[in-house]
Amino acid sequence: MRAMGPVDRSLVRDVAAIAAASGVIGASFGAIAVASGLSVWLASAMSVLVFAGGSQFMAVGVVAGGGSPVAAVIAGLLLNARHLPFGLTLTDVLGERWPMRLLGTHLMVDESVAFALAQPTPERRKAAYWWCGGALFIAWNVGVVLGALAGSTLGNPEALGLDAAFPAGLLALLLPSFFAPSSGAGEGVEGETARAHEARAAAVRARWVAGGAVLIALATTPFLPAGVPVLLALLAVGLVLR
Amino acid sequence: MTLLPILILAAGTYAFRLAGPLLSQRLQVSARVQGLLSLSAIALLTALVATAALTANGGFAGWARPAGVLAGAVLAWRKWPFVVVVVSAAAVTGLLRMSGVG
DSSP: OGGGOOOOHHHHHHHHHHHHHHHHHHHHHHHHHHHTTOOHHHHHHHHHHTOOHHHHHHHHHHHHTTOOHHHHHHHHHHHHTTHHHHHHHTGGGSOSOHHHHHHHHHTOOHHHHHHHHTOSSHHHHHHHHHHHHHHHHHHHHHHHHHHHHHGGGSOOGGGGTHHHHHHHHHHHHHGGGGSOOOOOTTOOOHHHHHHHHHHHHHHHHHHHHHHHHHHHHHHHTTTSOTTHHHHHGGGGGGGGOO | OOHHHHHHHHHHHHHHHHHHHHHHHHSOOOHHHHHHHHHHHHHHHHHHHHHHHHEETTEEOOSHHHHHHHHHHHHHHTTOOHHHHHHHHHHHHHHHHHTTOO
């Protein structure tokens, strides 16, 4: 598929790792959803249509804990509001044609956004977004169906430590934006040094924003509903405005 | 839960996802604003990493998970392959839990 852009083996391998983890977590979502009263097909429909793991766990958890469906929907939407600013940064990866753009929009999840951001060129951004989003969509939904069918016989993913896999993977994708690529010493070309200077300045800005975002999110998490602290972390961008 | 709340959650989530591409179609985005938008995504994803690594249900997640994420972070910083980072983070957390660390 030409629309996927250039692809190399390392990208496919990295995507496969995060998709495999997503499949196992999907299986646990399926098992938990069925255990809390959803039918297999409702759990699967939710996973295909919503396709945002955190909000799915949240919505099912709210209802299982005795909350109303309205509360479950509001909690899930609060958690998913971060997709709006994500979409603003991703205009170049979705392409020009509307059918593809509408399809690609549905593949917008934390991992596909982080994978795209980690790429150096527009072509690679596009390839990373579509491969990661597509692989996660398939792995997540297959996992949910299998987990729902297997039901409560499936163990919880916490025992496997999979709850650490996702933050670690996202962090690995973010790290390069905090460090400027070390330029070959003594290149001496005027344009090269200016570009290296700009790359260093961008890395410094990213570090300030990230530091502020961590402080805001962690300080507000005990007091605010899930999802809101992450949105508030956007205020950290103000640290580099002047 | 019935189908209706699921459909509303799905429609709302898709609307959040579509709003970005729709808005950026209408607006001419300067290079400076494009840079700030990239920083916004970094802020959101970093906040997500911090809350996912350290918190659960509004409180501290226990030591096993942050320890695993830290192990993954060190490997990523030492430029180990992504697969190794993800698997090691899960393995460290899983092994800590197996040996009784919360």
